[in-house]
Amino acid sequence: MRKDRASQIEHLKNAVLVVLFFTTILLLYLLWSLDAQGRFHLPDIIPHREAQVVIDVDGAIVPDAIVYGMGDGSFRIRNEKTAGIYRRSLAHLSSMRGDSGVSVTEISEEQYASSIRMYRSLTIDFAYQIPFAELCSHYDMPFSTVMNSIRSFDALAFSDASPESLFIADTQREQYYRIQASDEADLYAAMIESDNFSELPICYTIGDILGGDNRRLMPLMAESSLEPVRWREEGEDASLGMRHALLESLFGENLDFVRRITDHPGNVTYMYGYGQKTLTHQVDGVLEYKNEVSDAKGGGFFGDLKTALTFAAAHGIWNGSDERDIRFTLAEVDAASAGKQEGYRFSFRAKLEENPLYYEEDFPLTIEVLDGQVSYCRSDLIWTERTADSLQTKQAHDPANVIARNYSHIYHTMSGNPLTVDQDVAFQYVVSAVRDIRTGLVRIASDEWLRPAWVVEVEGGRRFYFSLYEALPIGASR
């Protein structure tokens, strides 16, 4: 009897224990939910995710071209594998800054141009200006007061005209300098040493080939192994992961309360507050992020570039790897400002292996940094279905013929004048307006293939695309 009673009490205790245990859990949940807004968010737990990303800023800064002057009016151009030569030039610059007897002379454009054209030379061209003092500081170069007058540059050059000198040019500001070392070191010879450029295409100035006084360079002929490459937009599934990573990290604990707007084509906009932060995912895979930044101290060219690349890596846009067969290099840099806030807008161009990939419009990745914070980001990434490279090179259409066959099309598009004009006037107009002509792959929105093309850039930055082997117009930027 007593045993039965004891057993009943034990059963009762078990039941009370279970009830108390669940009551404890319920009460703790209620207490926690008074303050908490919901589930845990990784960004809250790892608040400094961006700080953990290691970014190679230097890897994004790649020269647009290396131009070898032959001294006889001909040139050779290298558009790929240009980074190593640039690094070598930085080593020379660094040693010159440590040279107490170094002298800096401002020279005229003509003096600079003749050193490059009339003598054997090597010019490292960039598509954007790089602040000189920031570059020296970034690479921990010795301090040098004599170089204080150099503000920025977009070309570094070495010439047989003065082998012990390094020429620095800011062609946009039309400022040219010659830095002369105190010793007799032959910098030009050191730069071209073990650099085999004899197989590069021969170029002349456009004026030499087509007439006029355009000093931009154009290859006489070109061979290429470029073939069409199938591409597709960032798929819904693929972009979903990136979108979620972006949303989690951009909106953090507020993500559950972020406004989501879908329009009829299917573009989705995520908006926080009254538009302080918005992220738009367009149906064509484009992601656009806008952020009202607060006033703070800017990071300068290299600091802002690092901020931009860190942002791209931390939010799953591009982490510096070649997982897409695509890598990005800096293609354009513009000064940006909004009120008192200042910074840079960085546009990145994609490269498939070493072949530049042009979008008919815009760039695959653009990031704006104001006061050291990312204020705008637009990514338009694609996947390519690359087949084995063709080893067989084919003769591309002669670039001079590309202009000659299409000058009328270029003229009418540029001028917006559909009326017939004197053919010679139109030809001279186009020849003098051409700024660059080179080969690459081009993405035309309505075409599922990336097409091998001649890319002709004219004054104002507008680009015209012509099929590489037939010289037929296939597109143009606005």
Next chain:
Amino acid sequence: MDWTKAKNILIIALLITNAIVGTTYALRLQETRQVWTAEAAHATEYFDAIGVSLNTEIPAKPVKLPVLFVRFDPATEDGSGEPVYDGKYRVETGRPSAAIASVRRGENKRQISSASYALLKYAAAMEARGEAPQNIDGIELLYLVDQTEHDGTISEDTAVPAWKLTLAGGETFYVNAYGE
């Protein structure tokens, strides 16, 4: 091991824990209610002082609400859509011509700001405009889809809790209840 003793100790420990957690929870709830009630009293005093009469009771019960995902029916553009409710809360849109096809609640809830906060926001907005606040005839908590800056191509949007103040002249004034 003496399981009987162990169970006794566990029961006592859990009872003490529950008592502490339960009391803390009840105090926190009461505290929030007291804050809302105190705010309501202060708001009433303030509006009395500036000569604005509140012809309605200020809600003083704290609420936690999620956002509401709203889908519009593009086929109904004639304004014939029936009023839509989520529980007891009405869903209003700035685009009366578009009927709401369905609503879906967000995953998590957030404490909304008090009705007194909404009243003070209204008074501050009037002061900023250089206008005198009007008498308040009604205060209602509802869901609002703010489409003032968007065109008619929107098929889905997010409704947030909002305090709707009905003014003496029949006009309305909305305040985001998340305090944004």
